[in-house]
Amino acid sequence: MASDKTNVMRVLEQHRIAYTAHTYPHGKEAVDGVSVAQLLGQDPAQVFKTLVARGRSGGCYVFVIPVACELDLKKAAKAAGEKSVELVHVKELLGLTGYVRGGCSPVGMKKAFPTVFDESVHAVSTVMVSAGKIGWQIECAPSDLLELTRAATAPLTLDQ
Template identity: 50%
Template sequence: MAKKFKTNALRMLDKAKIPYSIKEYEYDEEHLDGRHVASQVDMDPNAIFKTLVLHDHHNEHLVCCVPVLEEIDLKKLAKLAGRKSVEMIHQKDLLSVTGYMRGGCSPVGMKKQFPTYIDESILKVDEVAFSAGKRGYQMIVNVQQILTYLNVEVGDIIRK
């Protein structure tokens, strides 16, 4: 059983009455990547999504989520988002922009709600795992409920 804790992400899901479960996993500073998470969480890696924070040429932020073993296609994301170009924000800026640190960034409960884009492969699964807002914890939620809650745009944004 996972320890009793609440992050902004979990408090927001509670408030929205969206059910979730928690999967805890081991990590360290050397093992924060998606491949490690997939090896630790007993789920199909295609149902575990990482959260990436980017900015456009006007320094406006946006969020995207892709399966943990996939890479984002910046050109596809820019086109879907109607931006000239996008790039990842600097890791040192992640905490101040989102309220989350690397390895614990969730699309739910950021300091500010940014436009959010999720790869269309999410539609192939019923449940999806995202970071629960703290390293070592994944929240598992119903795909349709989380897509509606986050008000996201779904499209092809992974590198083929």
């Protein structure tokens, strides 16, 4: 099983963070997050997706929100201290982060970008994020993930 370890898992182990790895069946394409939650039998409120945006200043930011929610770009800009933010194009993702769409994790990116989790992360006992590879998720304590990624929390989603 050691060869199945992703970079995300290695980073968590380096920092002695307890986690549980989960896998789900998938094809070549990314599976939407709600489907991932269903495949894993998890509450979508506990499964978070990682989005990368660029601020008007040119800086990149990472926003981590529940899979069933949509990022509110105005709230994201406010949380980042920017006038506005736009999601980066999918073609830029690998070069910026080292991850592909559907396998993007807030842990272990090529560069540590300012990271903000949706404040709802405080309401869950464990949080799941991508393990850096399509078909793989890691589950751990929100406080460990926030500390490791030096993340802030803020309201980030469109009001449902």
